[in-house]
Amino acid sequence: MAIKTPAILGGSPSVTADHAVNCQWPVLDEQDFLQVRKVMLDGDISTHPIRYELEDAYAQLFNQKYALSHNNGTSALFASFFALGLGAGDEVLVTSATWWSSVLPMLWLGAVPVFCECETENLGISVADMKNKLTNNTKAIVVVHLWGMPSKMHEIRQFANQHNLNIIEDASHAHGASIDGRLCGSFGDVSVFSLQGDKLSPAGEGGMLLTDDYGIYEKALCFGDVSRIYSLDTPAQRFAATSFGIKTRMAPLSAAVGLSQLKKLEQHNQCRNDNIEYISKSLETMGFDTYLGSERYHRTYFEFLIKWKPECGLQQQTLIRALNAEGAAITAPRYPMLHQQPFFVEGEWNKLARIENGLNRYPYSQVSLPVTEAESRLMIRLPHFSTATQDFLDQYLDAFDKVLLNAKAIAAKFK
């Protein structure tokens, strides 16, 4: 069979079907509308008890005693840091390739992120590197299940227990992912989900904090849910007039969407997983590492990133360009390394943390994470294929196939 000419060399593009139809998200329907309508007709759009229904649904699904809804995932993380008692000069082990919310809120409490490498299988925080970064000030670890790939929680928990560290589990990307059948979001001393509109169980804006520890739950509630402090029957009720200076309550209309979407999580995940696994299996045969997950680590797909192989003969940017010419929506990874951001390297962070001599004690401009940086350079990002047809998936595979078979000619023209 003749090799087809890739679009970048003058051939016809492979991907002609509409991305808006094949990668629709969120998938909202009549049920979501009716749930929102009910809250509106009830009339209480500020403190409607639908928030409690959403909390109960999360607590039950993730097998946690307490769930506390928030106005977004960032607030839920902030509340987690506060509730664990993190404060001035405490160090928290974190990864760099994550959304800023997993890290920055701790600075308002005076706690300092210490960036660690990721491991290269699941891209979670590296236990080996955490050992290097441990000091007498280390108090906690933030675990992020990046893009929906479960971090290696058993090893991380063992390390945390050995050194008396708390785990904040940021499961924002990983609704429905599991390890040995246990759902992500149930491993932390406190676990958090973002319910922002791109997430696997979206509410529009929203966050959920989960814990088995009443003390943590109560502190998080006192932090920012002022209307509920009144009804506590513990000494913490004395904070009812003030909270701790912030407001984190979730909007009921978002909670309505969140509750309705949570009921469809399994069905939605199944579509993404089926479609992406189909693509991944073919891409693996072409030499890409697609982070397929394993029997032990069942992953979900907030986003779909694969590891590009330099052996394919194309530079990362040329590969992306050639695939774009095919009509494929391929990009470089979305998250810049946090440790390289001006906020850290220019010392702005210490305007929040106010650590004495902080800029000398934590010179972020000198932080180097060669493994994380190299991994990130090897990634390319594909769409999530949430509502893709078989044709659309095959068009993508055709695009990859064509570009790789013509790699030499493309490389020669686009050096």
Ligand SMILES: Cc1ncc(COP(=O)(O)O)c(C=O)c1O
């Ligand atoms: C890993 C991670 N954690 C936390 C958040 C923060 O969530 P939110 O946008 O709901 O504040 C996000 C948001 O994208 C995220 O990707």
